[in-house]
Amino acid sequence: MKTLIQTDCCEGNSERTLASIDETVSRALDLCSPLQETENVLLPEAVGRVTAGDTISLFSLPIHEHSAVDGYALGGAGKNPFAIVGRRIAGDNPKGRIRDNEAMRIMTGAPTPAGTCAVVMQEHARVTDDIVTPDFNVPPGDNIRRVGEDVKASDTLVRSGTRLDARHTALLTASGYRSASVVRTIRVAVFSTGNELRDTGVGMGPGHIFDTNRPMLKTLLSSGNVDVSDFGIVPDTRDEIVRVLKEAAASHDLIITSGGVSVGEEDHLKPAVIEAGGAIESWRMAIKPGKPIALGNIGKAVYLGLPGNPLACFVDFLLVGRPILDGLTGAARRAAIVQQAKAAFHWERRAGRHEFFPCNIVGTSDEGLPLLEKTGRAGSARLMPLIEADGLGAVNAGCATVEPGSRLEFYPFRADMGL
Ligand SMILES: Nc1nc2c(c(=O)[nH]1)N[C@H]1C(S)=C(S)[C@@H](COP(=O)(O)OP(=O)(O)OC[C@H]3O[C@@H](n4cnc5c(N)ncnc54)[C@H](O)[C@@H]3O)O[C@H]1N2
Numbered sequence: 001m002k003t004l005i006q007t008d009c010c011e012g013n014s015e016r017t018l019a020s021i022d023e024t025v026s027r028a029l030d031l032c033s034p035l036q037e038t039e040n041v042l043l044p045e046a047v048g049r050v051t052a053g054d055t056i057s058l059f060s061l062p063i064h065e066h067s068a069v070d071g072y073a074l075g076g077a078g079k080n081p082f083a084i085v086g087r088r089i090a091g092d093n094p095k096g097r098i099r100d101n102e103a104m105r106i107m108t109g110a111p112t113p114a115g116t117c118a119v120v121m122q123e124h125a126r127v128t129d130d131i132v133t134p135d136f137n138v139p140p141g142d143n144i145r146r147v148g149e150d151v152k153a154s155d156t157l158v159r160s161g162t163r164l165d166a167r168h169t170a171l172l173t174a175s176g177y178r179s180a181s182v183v184r185t186i187r188v189a190v191f192s193t194g195n196e197l198r199d200t201g202v203g204m205g206p207g208h209i210f211d212t213n214r215p216m217l218k219t220l221l222s223s224g225n226v227d228v229s230d231f232g233i234v235p236d237t238r239d240e241i242v243r244v245l246k247e248a249a250a251s252h253d254l255i256i257t258s259g260g261v262s263v264g265e266e267d268h269l270k271p272a273v274i275e276a277g278g279a280i281e282s283w284r285m286a287i288k289p290g291k292p293i294a295l296g297n298i299g300k301a302v303y304l305g306l307p308g309n310p311l312a313c314f315v316d317f318l319l320v321g322r323p324i325l326d327g328l329t330g331a332a333r334r335a336a337i338v339q340q341a342k343a344a345f346h347w348e349r350r351a352g353r354h355e356f357f358p359c360n361i362v363g364t365s366d367e368g369l370p371l372l373e374k375t376g377r378a379g380s381a382r383l384m385p386l387i388e389a390d391g392l393g394a395v396n397a398g399c400a401t402v403e404p405g406s407r408l409e410f411y412p413f414r415a416d417m418g419l
């Protein structure tokens with residue numbers, strides 16, 4: 001059931017009802033069945049892929065007890081003198097032992113000899129001849145890394161549905177895994193529609209523009225778990241769009257198009273999906289930019305029709321397209337990272353849609369929130385404001401005036417550490 005959150009009468013629409021972002025995403029996820037086929041992929045290459053099943057630890061970590069510092073393994077606690085009876089570096093065989101009043105010179109990572117009570121850092125001990133004396137009472141266990149203190153054998157290392165990144169590569173390889181069992185890549189077909197579109201370097205003439213959305217979408221899709229098939233630019237001809245949709249649906253999990261989802265006579269996508277044997281729900285989201293969006297399926301393929309205006313296409317892909325990719329792999333859904341922020345600008349706007357606009361951080365408010373400034377006049381066909389932006393600011397549908405200090409939502413482009 002579509003939740004209709006408001007009218008957009010102020011924009012003169014005949015449909016008058018618009019769905020929320022959450023409702024649209026939840027409808028999109030209903031269309032997705034997680035892919036069942038899996039494969040084993042060598043670990044560095046598996047980054048970006050989604051795990052199929054839990055991975056269980058075969059070893060404890062640390063694998064053997066070892067020293068956390070360069071110093072002296074002590075056969076007892078305290079600050080008595082200890083006789084140095086040997087030397088051990090990382091990679092040495094752990095055999096041999098020390099007794100109560102004995103010590104062994106030891107390097108970071110070297111296995112501690114049997115009988116080690118603690119390790120003292122070399123900066124905290126004095127050595128004369130072959131005797132080491134700690135500067136203070138070394139407590140038992142100091143600077144010793146115990147077997148299994150990080151991971152115990154048979155612990156779950158990585159859960160099913162995890163998108164692998166450098167952290168998982170580190171933990172899995174530390175645990176002896178060379179590869180990971182992952183869901184197969186998502187096959188995504190992408191094409192642009194519009195008689196006006198040309199690829200760069202190919203036959204530009206009067207009335208033509210460069211196809212921006214297809215290269216942009218291919219870049220947004222280049223995350224490691226997607227195989228993109230590029231179906232190029234398809235003219236605004238119903239028959240041609242139907243032909244390409246049928247061909248793409250036969251061998252893809254997801255078809256993403258841009259353009260032709262609005263209400264003009266040349267907006268062919270919705271009827272074309274039906275003619276191609278599919279079903280469509282035309283969803284109009286209560287957002288700006290990105291209001292017209294088409295969701296449906298053709299056979300087993302999910303269909304996502306994004307609006308032609310490039311910023312609208314970009315925003316809808318991030319808000320709805322990304323969750324569809326998660327839905328198709330069974331990956332835990334990445335919640336959009338929304339921060340609280342404050343405006344550094346004044347803005348009168350027409351209330352009615354939840355509005356997103358490129359902005360950058362220009363300071364910090366008294367409460368420690370980011371202060372945002374718009375990076376130019378927003379518009380769904382304008383790209384330049386994106387370039388300077390740190391993210392997207394947003395105001396809710398009912399807001400008509402933004403004053404300096406007004407609360408805003410902020411969706412940072414680079415909120416994490418790149419994982
Ligand atoms: N009468 C109405 N007209 C429009 C409405 C409406 O509610 N009633 N909605 C407007 C909104 S909002 C949007 S967004 C656009 C979406 O339109 P379409 O998805 O049908 O897209 P097109 O008409 O094909 O193109 C719109 C615009 O974008 C340019 N474009 C298209 N594809 C590309 C591309 N691949 N690269 C670069 N630029 C592209 C195209 O030339 C147009 O200028 O509809 C409004 N109209």
Ligand code: MOO
Nearest residue numbers: 289290291312380
């Ligand atoms: O949704 Mo449209 O993107 O307002 O231009």
